[in-house]
Amino acid sequence: MWCPGCGIGVMLGALLRSFEELGYDCRDTVVVTGIGCTGKSDDYLVTHALHTTHGRALAYATGIKAFNPKLKVVVIMGDGDSVTIGGNHFLHAARRNMDLTAIIINNFNYGMTGGQFSGTTPSGAITQTSFYGNPERGIDICALAEVAGANYVARGTPYHVWELKTNIQEALSKKGFSVVEIYSPCPTHFGKNNQMKETRQMLHWLKEKGLPVKDYNRLEPSQKEGCFAVGKLVDRDEPDFNTRYEAVRARAMAPKGLRNGDTQ
Amino acid sequence: MQGNQAMAEGAFYAGARFYAGYPITPSSEIAEECSRKMPQMGGVFMQMEDEIASMAAIIGASLAGAKSFTATSGPGFSLMQENLGLAVMGEVPCVVINVQRSGPSTGLATKPAQSDVMQLRWGRHGDQMVIALSPASVSECFSLTVTAFNFAEKFRVPVILAPDEVIGHLRENVRIPAPGELEVIDRKKPSGPPEKYKPFAADADGVAPLAAYGSDYIFHVSSSMHGPDGYSNNNPANAAWRVDQLHRKIERHREEIVLTKTFDTEDADILLIAFGATTRASRAAALELRKQGIRAGVLQLITLWPFADQEVAALGQRARTVIVTEMNYSGQVAGEVRKVLGAAADIRQVNKYNGQIITPQDILEVIR
Ligand SMILES: Cc1ncc(C[n+]2csc(CCOP(=O)(O)OP(=O)(O)O)c2C)c(N)n1
Numbered sequence: 001m002w003c004p005g006c007g008i009g010v011m012l013g014a015l016l017r018s019f020e021e022l023g024y025d026c027r028d029t030v031v032v033t034g035i036g037c038t039g040k041s042d043d044y045l046v047t048h049a050l051h052t053t054h055g056r057a058l059a060y061a062t063g064i065k066a067f068n069p070k071l072k073v074v075v076i077m078g079d080g081d082s083v084t085i086g087g088n089h090f091l092h093a094a095r096r097n098m099d100l101t102a103i104i105i106n107n108f109n110y111g112m113t114g115g116q117f118s119g120t121t122p123s124g125a126i127t128q129t130s131f132y133g134n135p136e137r138g139i140d141i142c143a144l145a146e147v148a149g150a151n152y153v154a155r156g157t158p159y160h161v162w163e164l165k166t167n168i169q170e171a172l173s174k175k176g177f178s179v180v181e182i183y184s185p186c187p188t189h190f191g192k193n194n195q196m197k198e199t200r201q202m203l204h205w206l207k208e209k210g211l212p213v214k215d216y217n218r219l220e221p222s223q224k225e226g227c228f229a230v231g232k233l234v235d236r237d238e239p240d241f242n243t244r245y246e247a248v249r250a251r252a253m254a255p256k257g258l259r260n261g262d263t264q
Numbered sequence: 265m266q267g268n269q270a271m272a273e274g275a276f277y278a279g280a281r282f283y284a285g286y287p288i289t290p291s292s293e294i295a296e297e298c299s300r301k302m303p304q305m306g307g308v309f310m311q312m313e314d315e316i317a318s319m320a321a322i323i324g325a326s327l328a329g330a331k332s333f334t335a336t337s338g339p340g341f342s343l344m345q346e347n348l349g350l351a352v353m354g355e356v357p358c359v360v361i362n363v364q365r366s367g368p369s370t371g372l373a374t375k376p377a378q379s380d381v382m383q384l385r386w387g388r389h390g391d392q393m394v395i396a397l398s399p400a401s402v403s404e405c406f407s408l409t410v411t412a413f414n415f416a417e418k419f420r421v422p423v424i425l426a427p428d429e430v431i432g433h434l435r436e437n438v439r440i441p442a443p444g445e446l447e448v449i450d451r452k453k454p455s456g457p458p459e460k461y462k463p464f465a466a467d468a469d470g471v472a473p474l475a476a477y478g479s480d481y482i483f484h485v486s487s488s489m490h491g492p493d494g495y496s497n498n499n500p501a502n503a504a505w506r507v508d509q510l511h512r513k514i515e516r517h518r519e520e521i522v523l524t525k526t527f528d529t530e531d532a533d534i535l536l537i538a539f540g541a542t543t544r545a546s547r548a549a550a551l552e553l554r555k556q557g558i559r560a561g562v563l564q565l566i567t568l569w570p571f572a573d574q575e576v577a578a579l580g581q582r583a584r585t586v587i588v589t590e591m592n593y594s595g596q597v598a599g600e601v602r603k604v605l606g607a608a609a610d611i612r613q614v615n616k617y618n619g620q621i622i623t624p625q626d627i628l629e630v631i632r
Pocket residue numbers: 034035036037038039054077078079080081082105107109110111112113118
C-alpha cells in the first residue's frame with residue numbers, strides 16, 4: 001500500500017510493537033485514522049478501528065473516549081489531517097486534554113493527493129502546488145501541541161527507531177492528550193522535488209539534522225537553523241477531560257443547593 | 265414546554281446519553297437542556313469547536329455504544345454534511361436535529377423557514393438515502409424524537425429531525441409518557457462467535473447487527489468503500505452491493521417509515537399538503553373552507569424522506585385541486601408532489617420566504 005522508502009510503515013511497526021510490549025488488548029483498543037497515505041494504516045490492524053474523514057479523526061476519537069473512558073484510543077494522522085484541514089480539532093483536543101494518543105506522520109506534504117504543500121511544508125520548498133517555492137511558512141506541530149495544552153509531546157523519525165518506540169510507549173501510557181510527531185520521508189513526492197529523491201538521502205537528512213533534545217537545546221539560536229529536536233519535549237500531568245467531567249457529574253448529581261452555580 | 269425542550273426530553277426518553285453540539289439559534293435550547301440533564305443522568309454533554317466536530321463526536325460515541333445526537337440550524341447543518349455522509353456509509357445510528365431557519369447563508373438568523381427539504385435529502389455527495397421527519401406540534405417534537413431514535417437504531421442510519429423555528433420555539437402543553445408507554449428500540453447486537461462477526465453483513469431484514477467498541481466483537485468502520493468485514497474493498501461488484509444495501513434497507517421498510525396524518529381527506533376536493541408549522545395554518549384554512557361548504561382536507565407529511573409518494577398519489581388523484589404550503593421560494597415539496605401527480609394536475613403553491621409564517625389567509629387567497 002505504501003511506496004518503497006515511505007516512513008509510515010516504520011511508524012506502524014513501532015506502534016504495533018508498543019501495543020504488544022505494553023500488553024494492549026485488541027478488545028479495548030480503538031484506532032482512529034484520518035484520510036491520506038497515513039490514514040490507510042487501519043487496514044493493517046486487527047483492533048477496533050474507525051477510518052474517518054480528512055482532518056476530523058480527533059473529533060471522532062473525542063466522542064469515543066468521552067463516552068467510554070475505559071477504551072484506549074489512538075489516532076493516526078498525516079500533517080494535512082492533524083494541523084492543516086484538521087488544525088482546529090487539534091487545538092481543541094489538546095485544550096480539552098482528551099486522553100488520546102495522536103501519532104502524526106509529518107511528511108511535509110499531501111502524499112495521497114500527489115504531493116501538494118501542506119501546513120507543515122517549509123517555506124521555499126518545492127511541491128506540486130508550490131512550483132516556485134512555498135510562499136507560506138510551515139507550522140511546528142510539537143510547539144503547537146505544547147501551547148494548546150497537551151500533556152505529552154515528542155518528536156521522532158524512522159531513522160531513530162528505538163527512541164521512537166520509547167516515545168510512543170510513553171505517549172500511550174500518559175493520561176491526557178499526547179502527541180508523537182514523526183518526521184517521515186515521502187520519497188515519491190516531497191523527496192523528489194527537494195533534492196532527496198532517494199530514501200537514503202532523506203534518512204541521511206533526518207540523521208544529520210535530528211538531534212537529541214539535550215544536544216539541540218545546547219545550540220546557539222543561529223546553529224539551530226535547519227536542525228530539529230528528537231525525543232521527549234513536554235511531559236506534564238494536567239487532569240484530562242474525563243476526570244474533569246466526572247467532577248461535573250458529581251456536582252450535577254449532588255442535592256440541590258450544593259451544586260456550583262445554584263444561587264440562593 | 266417549548267418544542268426544543270420537548271425534543272431534548274424525547275431524546276432522553278429514547279435513552280440518548282451523549283450530546284455534542286455547537287450553539288446556534290434557533291436550536292440552542294436543546295444544547296442548554298442537555299448540558300443540565302446529561303451529567304445528572306450519567307450521560308455526556310460536549311460543546312464542540314464546530315458542527316463538523318459535533319457530528320464526528322456523536323458518530324464516535326454511537327460506535328462506543330451510546331445513543332447520541334446533535335442539534336443545529338442552517339449554517340451548522342451545512343457544516344455537518346460530510347460527516348453525516350460517514351454515518352450513512354458506516355451505518356451508524358444517530359439523530360441530527362436541524363431546526364430550520366431562513367437563509368441563504370446567515371439570512372434571517374432567528375426567523376423560520378422550510379427551505380432545507382432538499383438539503384436534507386441531497387445535501388451530501390454520493391448516492392445515499394436518508395430518513396427525515398418533521399414535527400408540527402410540541403407533542404410531536406417529543407414523540408417524533410423517540411421515533412427518530414427508534415428508526416436510527418432499528419435501521420442503523422442517521423435520522424434527521426427537521427422542525428422549523430416556529431415549532432422549535434412554540435410553547436404547548438405536553439404530557440410526557442411514562443417509561444414503557446412509548447416503544448423504545450435498541451440496536452441489534454451481534455451474537456455468535458466474535459471472530460465470525462462482520463459489521464456490514466446484513467441479516468434478512470437488511471440490517472447488520474452493530475457491536476460497540478470495547479466488546480469482544482472487534483470491528484472496523486470506514487468512510488471508504490468497504491466489504492462486509494469493514495476493511496477497504498474497491499471491487500466494483502462490492503461497491504454496487506454496498507450502495508444497493510444502503511438504499512434497500514430503507515426502501516424495504518417504507519411502510520413503517522413513511523408517516524403521514526390526514527384531516528378530513530376522505531371526501532376532499534381540495535387537498536392541502538403541508539408539514540411542520542404550515543400544517544397548522546393549513547388545518548385552519550381547511551376548516552374555514554368546510555364552513556363555506558367546500559370539501560377541503562389536509563395531508564400532513566410527518567416523514568419528509570423517503571417521500572410519501574403513495575399517500576400523495578392516493579389522495580391527490582381524487583382531489584380536484586392540490587395546494588402545497590411551504591416556507592420556501594421554489595416549492596421543494598411541491599416539486600415532489602408534481603412528480604407524483606403529473607404536470608396535468610391542478611397543483612397550486614403557497615410559498616413564503618420572507619421569514620414570516622404562512623397564515624390561513626395566505627392559503628385561502630389561492631383558492632379564490
Ligand atoms: C474534505 C477533503 N478535502 C480533500 C480531500 C483530498 N485529500 C485526501 S488525502 C489529502 C491529503 C493527505 O495529506 P496528509 O494528511 O498529510 O497525509 P499523507 O497522505 O501525506 O500521509 C487530501 C487533501 C479529502 N479526502 N477530503
